[in-house]
Amino acid sequence: MKKLLLTAFLIGTFSMSYAQSNYYNDYQRSITDINWQSVVADLLLSTTQANQINNLNSRYRDYNTWNKVYVVEPGRWRNDRYSELERILGREKYAQFKKRYYRGQNPVIVYNxxxxxxxxxxxxxxxxxxxxxxxxxxxxxxxxxxxxxxxx
Structure with missing residues (x-):
């Protein structure tokens, strides 16, 4: 009985960590799939905005730091990240960003x-x-x- 419970626990843990890593991979792709220097140039962002975007992109440098925040609800990273990005860019430039880089779709949906x-x-x-x-x-x-x- 103990072996059965241990096996079930290990399978559950493995599948949960696998799901978590998929979310983290999406998070990483949301950063690496876009050339942020061209975003700054295309949208004519200020130095302050560029620095804030760079800080946002380097907020979670590895899986462990990301997982500490999103362990309970891993899909929340999308709303957190893109609401922060909207705050940095402002509504008009955020709309331009979505139009250029996500074909008008909300990035939250793209990674959902x-x-x-x-x-x-x-x-x-x-x-x-x-x-x-x-x-x-x-x-x-x-x-x-x-x-x-x-x-x-």
Missing amino acids: VSKNDYKKYRKQQDKYYKNQEKYYKKQNKHRGHGHDGDWD
């Missing part, structure tokens, strides 16, 4: 992709393509084409 989010996205995408197929078939019938608009 889970299996369920992906399934929901795929379902929406499949629905979109089915609607497009129906639309093109309908258009081809109205144009007098002899086929149903089959997709090649």
